[in-house]
Amino acid sequence: MKPGSTGYGPAMMRAMENLLPEDKRLFEDPYSEKFLSPFWKFWVILMRFPKILNFLIKLREKWTPGVIGGLICRTRYIDDVLNNAIKEGVGTVVNLGVGMDTRAFRIPGIENIKYYELDFPELQKVKRAYIDKKIGELPSNVSLVPIDFNNQDIGEELNKAGYTLSSKTLFIWEGVTQYISKEAVDNTIKYVTQASTGSRIVFTYVLKSFIDGSYIPDGLHSLYKLTLKKKKPLWFCGFEPAEMREYLAKYSMYLIEDVGHEEYLERYIKPKGRDLTVFEIERAVLAAVK
Numbered sequence: 374m375k376p377g378s379t380g381y382g383p384a385m386m387r388a389m390e391n392l393l394p395e396d397k398r399l400f401e402d403p404y405s406e407k408f409l410s411p412f413w414k415f416w417v418i419l420m421r422f423p424k425i426l427n428f429l430i431k432l433r434e435k436w437t438p439g440v441i442g443g444l445i446c447r448t449r450y451i452d453d454v455l456n457n458a459i460k461e462g463v464g465t466v467v468n469l470g471v472g473m474d475t476r477a478f479r480i481p482g483i484e485n486i487k488y489y490e491l492d493f494p495e496l497q498k499v500k501r502a503y504i505d506k507k508i509g510e511l512p513s514n515v516s517l518v519p520i521d522f523n524n525q526d527i528g529e530e531l532n533k534a535g536y537t538l539s540s541k542t543l544f545i546w547e548g549v550t551q552y553i554s555k556e557a558v559d560n561t562i563k564y565v566t567q568a569s570t571g572s573r574i575v576f577t578y579v580l581k582s583f584i585d586g587s588y589i590p591d592g593l594h595s596l597y598k599l600t601l602k603k604k605k606p607l608w609f610c611g612f613e614p615a616e617m618r619e620y621l622a623k624y625s626m627y628l629i630e631d632v633g634h635e636e637y638l639e640r641y642i643k644p645k646g647r648d649l650t651v652f653e654i655e656r657a658v659l660a661a662v663k
Contacts, residue, residue, distance in 0.1 A: 380472030380496060381413050383548060386444045387475070388417050392426055399449040399641050404475035407507035408500060430649075438592040439634070439652025446637035447577055450657050451547055454575045455480055464540040467491070467531065469561065470522065470549035473500060477515045478508070487514055489536055491527070494519035522553050527564050542568045546576035551584070551600075551608040558610050565662065566624045572662045573629070581611030583654040590653055614656060621660050629659040 387405040390398055406417050420426040433441055455466065459482045466483070468474060471490040477483060490497070497517045504511055511517070518534045520527065544565050550558050565574050582588035589597050600607040612620065618628045634651040642649055 380492075381409060383444055383448070384408055384473035384475075385413050385416070386441060387448060388413075389420060389426065389430070389441075390445050390448075392417070392420055397645055397647060399445050399645065400452050402448075402475055402479055404478045404508070405473065408473040408475065408503045434650065437596050437652075439590075439650040440596070442637065442642060442647075442649040442651035443634070443655050446641050446651055447547065447655065447657050449641050450632060450637070451545060451575050452476070452480065454573075454659055455483075455543060455545065458543040458573065459483065459486065462541070463543045465489070465536065465542045467536065467542055467544045469527070469544060469546040470552075471545075472496065472548070474545075474547065476545070477512060484512060484514055487516075487536075487540070488512075489516050489518055489531060489534060491518045491520045491522075491530070493521060522549070522557050522561070527561060528567075538568050540569065542572040544568075544572070544574040544576075546574060548577055550576060550610055550612075551579040553610060555610045562621070562624050562626070566626055568662055570662055573659060574626075574661075575657060575659045577655055577657045578610075578612045579608060580654045580656070581613050584608055584611035593652065593654065617658060621658075625663045626660045627663055629661055631656055631658050633657075 384405045387400075387402045388409060390400065391402045391405065406414070409417065416429075420429060430441060455476060458466075459480070463486065465487045466476075467489045468476065469491050471492050474490075477488045477490065492500075497519050501511065501517060516534050516536075518530050520530045546561070562574075565572070580588065583590075583593075583597065584601060586597070586601070614631050614633070617631050621628050633656040634653050637651045642651065
């Protein structure tokens with residue numbers, strides 16, 4: 374996988390969401406569009422015309438049903454977790470594999486919290502250039518921490534950046550676990566458990582049954598071929614909901630909730646009256662340090 378190559382897709386989805394009427398959006402994100410390359414920016418300009426936007430959404434739904442719904446719902450879910458953490462007095466946010474995520478700019482109250490963004494050095498250089506050009510400057514509470522999760526130690530890099538485990542922390546780990554090794558996932562969870570009591574992590578994962586090919590939902594065979602049927606697959610690590618509680622308990626963490634397409638549809642899609650499906654293959658976990 375080219376470092377950071379997967380960061381633009383979710384940013385594009387968030388930019389699309391922000392083009393919808395206010396009463397239909399799951400979240401407000403005026404920043405994602407600023408972090409798009411000229412190619413992706415061109416499509417956003419086209420989608421400012423509602424007919425083109427609706428056509429492209431329907432076309433993507435036909436090609437890979439549930440992907441748009443899954444990505445925007447996981448964004449909203451993690452936004453909700455972060456908003457709740459701010460209300461409860463979290464001291465620090467550590468965003469692991471942040472990509473072109475914009476929460477450091479758009480979440481109310483985030484400016485009062487120390488915020489660390491970790492990702493590949495190459496991607497961070499690109500993102501920093503967009504910040505300097507489109508926004509003006511990096512917020513004083515935000516630190517960019519370059520890292521390769523497969524080869525570098527999270528604790529060492531965060532320590533260099535000034536992070537302390539004694540701070541009550543929310544770790545955000547969105548759309549990353551499937552791209553790295555199981556050992557790298559385990560090591561990250563081990564590190565999170567060293568944070569102060571009350572610290573939490575919210576992370577997404579892909580079903581192990583999809584990664585090993587034993588369960589491929591209707592309409593997602595093209596996605597399976599894209600991510601797994603290659604000489605160099607993009608995805609490596611998966612989990613199953615039935616094993617998540619026990620997996621976390623091994624590392625002295627307890628599961629708060631594990632949500633997927635059913636919860637997303639009930640919480641977010643149906644209340645907005647949206648005609649949108651949500652794929653089954655990705656879920657989100659909220660867990661806490663014991």
